Amino acid sequence: MHISAERVIGGTSFNGTVTLQSAAPPGGVTVRIVSGDTSLVRPPATVFIPAGATDADFAIATSGVSVPTRVTLDPGTESDSGVHAFQISIVLTPSGSPTPPPSLSSLTLSQPSVVARGTVTGTVRLTSPAPAGGAVVRGVSFSGPLQP
Numbered sequence: 001m002h003i004s005a006e007r008v009i010g011g012t013s014f015n016g017t018v019t020l021q022s023a024a025p026p027g028g029v030t031v032r033i034v035s036g037d038t039s040l041v042r043p044p045a046t047v048f049i050p051a052g053a054t055d056a057d058f059a060i061a062t063s064g065v066s067v068p069t070r071v072t073l074d075p076g077t078e079s080d081s082g083v084h085a086f087q088i089s090i091v092l093t094p095s096g097s098p099t100p101p102p103s104l105s106s107l108t109l110s111q112p113s114v115v116a117r118g119t120v121t122g123t124v125r126l127t128s129p130a131p132a133g134g135a136v137v138r139g140v141s142f143s144g145p146l147q148p
Helices: none
Strands: 007-009 013-019 029-035 046-049 055-062 069-077 088-093 104-109 122-126
Touching: 013 029, 046 055, 055 088
Parallel strands: 007 088
Antiparallel strands: 013 055, 029 046, 029 069, 069 088, 104 122
């Protein structure tokens, strides 16, 4: 799952995208999205990815806050037995808060696995545009550093 912002001014909306590793099967795939606090962050309960598609976009509404507040989103499908690979955190900020610098929003790999010493292509997304001169994103895997 990818979200358009890591920090959001409370009371505004932002976008999310759920992406499958391969095309959805006949009948499509329903992805559940659970908010850690539905009074503050309100994604749709489910997002449907139609057969043959790999992703679907959706809007997420938020409520205003008086202090920065972190809320998690937990995506999952009917076939994952409640075990989810990750959660995404959103920080709601009060109106008038300064815009935060960009940070890593998501990393997407071109394939779900790779043989030893093989190659896989990665795509990173930032939470906002990179500053003039670019941004550096460093990566580390469980078995050692990623090779650019």
